[in-house]
Structures are given as structure tokens and as C-alpha cells.
Amino acid sequence: MNTAIRIYKSIGALSKIDAQNSEITKLFIELHRHCQNILTASTKISLISKIPGKQYFVFHNGTKNSRAVNEDLFINDVQLVENTLAHLINNQLNSTTPDDITKALYTMAISFCAVIDLGKSGDQKTPGTFFEYFSSHWFAKTLRVHPQTSIQVLNLDRDTSLPTDYIYDLGDNRPKIHLPVKTSTRERVIQVWAHQRVLDGVYGTGRFLGMLVCLSETKTDQKKLEVTDICLPEQWRAYQLFIAQMYRIYYLDAPTKYLALNNVFPPINVRPLGEYFYEVNSLFDNVSNYS
Amino acid sequence: MNTAIRIYKSIGALSKIDAQNSEITKLFIELHRHCQNILTASTKISLISKIPGKQYFVFHNGTKNSRAVNEDLFINDVQLVENTLAHLINNQLNSTTPDDITKALYTMAISFCAVIDLGKSGDQKTPGTFFEYFSSHWFAKTLRVHPQTSIQVLNLDRDTSLPTDYIYDLGDNRPKIHLPVKTSTRERVIQVWAHQRVLDGVYGTGRFLGMLVCLSETKTDQKKLEVTDICLPEQWRAYQLFIAQMYRIYYLDAPTKYLALNNVFPPINVRPLGEYFYEVNSLFDNVSNYS
Numbered sequence: 001m002n003t004a005i006r007i008y009k010s011i012g013a014l015s016k017i018d019a020q021n022s023e024i025t026k027l028f029i030e031l032h033r034h035c036q037n038i039l040t041a042s043t044k045i046s047l048i049s050k051i052p053g054k055q056y057f058v059f060h061n062g063t064k065n066s067r068a069v070n071e072d073l074f075i076n077d078v079q080l081v082e083n084t085l086a087h088l089i090n091n092q093l094n095s096t097t098p099d100d101i102t103k104a105l106y107t108m109a110i111s112f113c114a115v116i117d118l119g120k121s122g123d124q125k126t127p128g129t130f131f132e133y134f135s136s137h138w139f140a141k142t143l144r145v146h147p148q149t150s151i152q153v154l155n156l157d158r159d160t161s162l163p164t165d166y167i168y169d170l171g172d173n174r175p176k177i178h179l180p181v182k183t184s185t186r187e188r189v190i191q192v193w194a195h196q197r198v199l200d201g202v203y204g205t206g207r208f209l210g211m212l213v214c215l216s217e218t219k220t221d222q223k224k225l226e227v228t229d230i231c232l233p234e235q236w237r238a239y240q241l242f243i244a245q246m247y248r249i250y251y252l253d254a255p256t257k258y259l260a261l262n263n264v265f266p267p268i269n270v271r272p273l274g275e276y277f278y279e280v281n282s283l284f285d286n287v288s289n290y291s
Numbered sequence: 292m293n294t295a296i297r298i299y300k301s302i303g304a305l306s307k308i309d310a311q312n313s314e315i316t317k318l319f320i321e322l323h324r325h326c327q328n329i330l331t332a333s334t335k336i337s338l339i340s341k342i343p344g345k346q347y348f349v350f351h352n353g354t355k356n357s358r359a360v361n362e363d364l365f366i367n368d369v370q371l372v373e374n375t376l377a378h379l380i381n382n383q384l385n386s387t388t389p390d391d392i393t394k395a396l397y398t399m400a401i402s403f404c405a406v407i408d409l410g411k412s413g414d415q416k417t418p419g420t421f422f423e424y425f426s427s428h429w430f431a432k433t434l435r436v437h438p439q440t441s442i443q444v445l446n447l448d449r450d451t452s453l454p455t456d457y458i459y460d461l462g463d464n465r466p467k468i469h470l471p472v473k474t475s476t477r478e479r480v481i482q483v484w485a486h487q488r489v490l491d492g493v494y495g496t497g498r499f500l501g502m503l504v505c506l507s508e509t510k511t512d513q514k515k516l517e518v519t520d521i522c523l524p525e526q527w528r529a530y531q532l533f534i535a536q537m538y539r540i541y542y543l544d545a546p547t548k549y550l551a552l553n554n555v556f557p558p559i560n561v562r563p564l565g566e567y568f569y570e571v572n573s574l575f576d577n578v579s580n581y582s
Binding site for chain 2 (some may be wrong): 017160162163171188190191193194197200201202204234235236238239241242244
């Protein structure tokens with residue numbers, strides 16, 4: 001547990017300076033090994049799933065339960081996760097699949113969150129910040145850009161700096177990526193569209209592509225040992241229609257109700273995160289009309 | 292404490308059915324008396340104030356401290372509060388002042404919040420919900436309308452109902468009031484502008500007047516016994532410029548940095564809540580251009 005926090009803090013320190021640093025990848029791998037060791041020593045308790053077609057369990061260490069873990073996505077095999085990760089790092093995407101990448105990244109992310117859940121009670125901040133480091137690292141590596149976390153807003157009389165989610169500046173004549181990262185969204189998700197709206201207003205629509213990265217939307221009742229997911233697809237549609245347009249929404253554990261938004265008109269593009277690595281090179285080719 | 296919760300729940304039950312009911316006013320008065328009794332039995336501890344020109348204290352009951360209470364605004368005299376309230380209820384605004392109304396309402400609101408603070412630890416939900424009942428009651432009484440908390444959104448193929456903050460429908464050819472209520476805003480305030488943006492988009496700009504009601508923005512360090520306020524006026528300006536226009540922002544304990552937004556261009560209209568009762572009749576006369 002203390003080792004996990006120590007590695008997490010090292011990642012945080014490096015991420016702020018150079019989010020694409022390969023040392024960060026190594027630290028994530030080391031952290032994952034350590035977390036899997038802790039989790040292997042815990043017991044698994046199956047949850048009653050209220051989510052059609054998905055099974056979940058929690059880790060239990062005698063006193064505490066972790067958050068819900070998706071049975072299909074969690075890989076209880078460090079070597080398998082690292083093999084997939086090696087393909088990802090070495091850009092051997094033909095040797096793996098979007099599904100396998102999603103599972104590997106899900107396993108790494110949820111393992112750390114679960115370890116924190118089993119430790120100090122009610123600490124939501126550390127998993128949230130960890131997931132920001134984790135997500136921004138993969139985007140920094142693939143985009144080869146260190147993200148910034150504030151932008152200049154022109155107020156005519158005096159400029160002001162507005163704190164933002166991660167912004168990746170891909171250079172002249174290319175879009176900038178607005179990357180909010182959330183372990184879960186719930187009712188706070190409207191902030192994501194609102195920040196996109198501010199960016200559209202300040203710099204002009206189409207200059208920033210909004211790409212939200214989420215871990216999952218599960219909610220666990222630890223007394224009843226039940227898991228459900230909280231999804232508000234109709235509200236998302238209203239935000240997408242009336243506030244701003246998000247270009248992609250990536251999930252590690254994508255809720256079925258949000259994936260269904262790909263099939264409404266106008267669609268919202270919701271994808272498992274693994275697909276990002278396969279579409280990243282074509283993603284910014286033709287963005288004058290949001291394809 | 293149990294009595295306070297019992298009255299609070301009665302207010303909640305009535306508010307949902309008929310928010311302008313005079314029984315609710317009576318219950319708020321009864322609740323205030325009860326809370327002042329509890330607070331009179333507590334000790335006051337002065338805080339070190341980092342807020343220029345404002346002094347604060349906390350109530351202490353031997354084990355817990357309350358949130359910060361503004362010394363100038365808190366009236367340690369039930370009769371004085373009730374006298375002001377009588378003028379307000381009987382529409383004798385010439386017999387009182389905006390300042391006195393702000394102080395009376397501040398005292399009633401912060402008393403209940405302080406009593407909850409001294410009880411069960413970390414309960415933020417009850418003060419927040421209380422303040423929603425409290426604020427929506429005064430608006431319902433003055434506007435003579437029961438608020439709704441969802442609106443229809445037209446999606447062409449199928450309509451959908453979107454949950455909202457309080458909405459007061461003043462009838463044909465008159466604006467509707469969009470009334471979000473927050474005990475404090477912090478980084479969540481962008482939601483307020485985003486909801487206004489959705490309403491503008493769904494029904495057209497100018498149909499809904501956004502009026503935010505807040506209690507205060509103090510943040511107390513209970514170890515150092517220090518109080519400060521968290522204000523983000525430049526971010527508010529960006530939201531007002533780029534997301535939507537809020538018509539009024541009312542505070543019971545208005546932060547100086549937000550009151551200063553009245554004097555920038557374009558201004559954001561931030562007022563002590565007591566002023567609402569004096570401007571309500573002229574507020575909706577000429578709203579084609581936001582005056």
C-alpha cells in the first residue's frame with residue numbers, strides 16, 4: 001500500500017514535467033505488479049449484477065471491499081497484461097486487438113483503484129488523480145505532445161488564464177485535443193460539455209476536439225453486494241445538441257446505454273478506449289465536419 | 292437536533308406540493324427558533340479572517356465546530372429576525388431595508404446549517420437541500436408560482452424530460468425563471484451556466500432568466516481556525532461571455548470579489564438577496580435587452 005502510493009507519487013512528479021516519458025510507462029508496469037500482488041492476497045466476492053450482460057466482483061481484505069471490478073475485463077495475469085502493453089508500446093497493433101488493449105488498460109487502472117479502496121477509507125481523490133496521470137500518459141505518448149492544463153482567454157482589456165482539463169496542442173493547422181478524464185461522470189458530466197463550449201467560444205468551433213476518457217459508471221451497494229450503472233443518455237444528447245459537441249467519449253468499461261448513442265442521430269461517438277490507438281492516426285485527418 | 296430534522300422534513304414534504312404555502316413560512320420560523328436555542332447553548336469561537344473587511348465565528352458544542360458565520364450578518368435575536376420577516380411577508384417593504392432582509396434570511400439559513408454541522412459529521416446534503424427549500428419558498432411566494440424541476444426537451448423524433456433546477460413559469464409572454472440554488476459554488480458553478488445554455492438552446496435565448504441563489508463562499512480551516520473565501524471571478528466572466536448569460540446572482544453573504552463583477556464590462560449582476568424583493572416587480576418589465 002505504501003509502495004503503491006510511493007510509485008503513484010513518482011508518476012505524478014514525472015507526469016507534470018514530461019507526460020510522454022517512458023519512465024512513466026515503466027512505473028505504471030511496476031505499480032500494476034505491486035497492486036496485483038496485493039489483490040491476489042485478497043478474496044473475491046461476486047456481486048449481484050443489475051447490469052444486463054455484465055458480471056462484477058469486489059476484492060475483500062477482511063475489513064474493506066473495493067469498488068466493482070468487471071469480470072470480463074479484469075485480467076488476473078500480470079504477464080498477459082504486460083504482453084499486450086508491449087505490443088502497444090512498440091506500436092505492434094497488428095499483434096494485438098482493441099479489446100485486448102482495453103482489457104489490459106482496464107486491469108491496470110482498476111487494480112490501483114481497488115488497492116486504494118482497500119486502504120484508507122473514502123479516498124476518491126487518489127484514484128481520480130491516478131486515472132488522470134494514466135490516461136494523459138497514453139495520449140501524450142501517441143500524440144507525442146506534453147499536455148497543458150490552462151489556456152489564455154482573451155478578454156480584450158486584459159488576458160486571463162483559465163484552468164482546463166488536459167489540452168494537447170498538435171501544432172499549426174491541426175486541432176488541439178481537449179481531454180477531460182473522469183473515473184465516473186454522474187451528474188458532473190455537464191462540466192465536460194461546458195468546458196468544450198468555453199473553448200469553442202474563445203478559439204472558434206472546431207479548433208478543439210473534445211475527447212472524454214472515463215473508467216466506468218458502476219455504482220456498488222456494499223451492503224446488498226449489488227452493482228448497477230448510472231447512465232443518463234438523454235441528458236448527454238441534450239448536452240451534445242445544445243451546449244457543445246464532444247468528438248469522442250472513450251471508456252475502459254463502456255456502459256451499453258452510452259454505446260447505444262453511436263446509433264442515434266445525431267450520434268455521440270462512444271468507444272472502448274482500446275479503439276483510440278487504432279483510430280488515432282486517422283482521427284484528425286478530416287475533422288472539418290465531425291465524422 | 293431531532294426536532295430540527297423533523298421540521299426540515301415537514302418543510303420538504305410541503306415544498307414539493309405547494310412551495311408558496313404559508314405553512315412553510317411558519318415552519319421556517321419555528322425551525323429558526325429551535326436552531327437559535329441550540330446555538331445559544333453553544334459557545335462562539337472567533338475565526339482568523341483572511342477575508343478583508345469581514346469577521347466570522349464558528350459555533351462550538353464541545354465536540355464539533357459549525358461552518359463559518361458572518362458576524363455582521365448574523366442576528367442573535369429571534370424577535371428581530373421575525374420582525375423583519377413579518378414586514379417581508381406582509382409586503383411592507385418600506386418598513387424594512389434590503390440589508391435587514393438579507394441579514395434575517397442569512398440568519399435563518401446559516402442557523403440551520405450550523406445546527407446540522409454540530410450534529411452528524413460531514414452531512415452536506417441536508418444543508419444543501421434545506422437551502423433549496425428555503426430559497427425556492429421566497430421566490431414561490433413573491434412570484435406566486437410553484438416551481439417545476441424538469442422540462443420537456445424536443446428531440447423531434449421523441450420528446451424527453453430533462454431534470455433541471457427550479458423553474459418558475461410566469462405564464463404567456465413573460466419570462467420563465469431558471470433558479471439554481473447552492474450553499475456554495477466552487478468549481479461546480481460552471482453547471483449553472485451550462486444548464487442555462489441548454490435552456491437557451493431548447494427554448495431560445497431570453498425565454499429563461501437565470502437567477503442563481505447562493506449562501507456564501509467561505510472555506511474554514513477548522514484546525515487553524517481560519518476562514519477564507521474561494522472566488523473565481525475571471526472564470527465567471529469566461530462562463531458569462533462564452534457559455535450563457537445569467538441575469539442575476541444573489542448571495543446572502545456576497546463575496547466582495549463577485550460584487551465587483553457589477554463594475555466590469557460586460558457586467559455580471561451580483562446582488563445581496565434582500566435586493567431581490569425590492570427589484571422583483573420591475574425585474575421582468577424590460578428584459579428584451581438584459582438590463
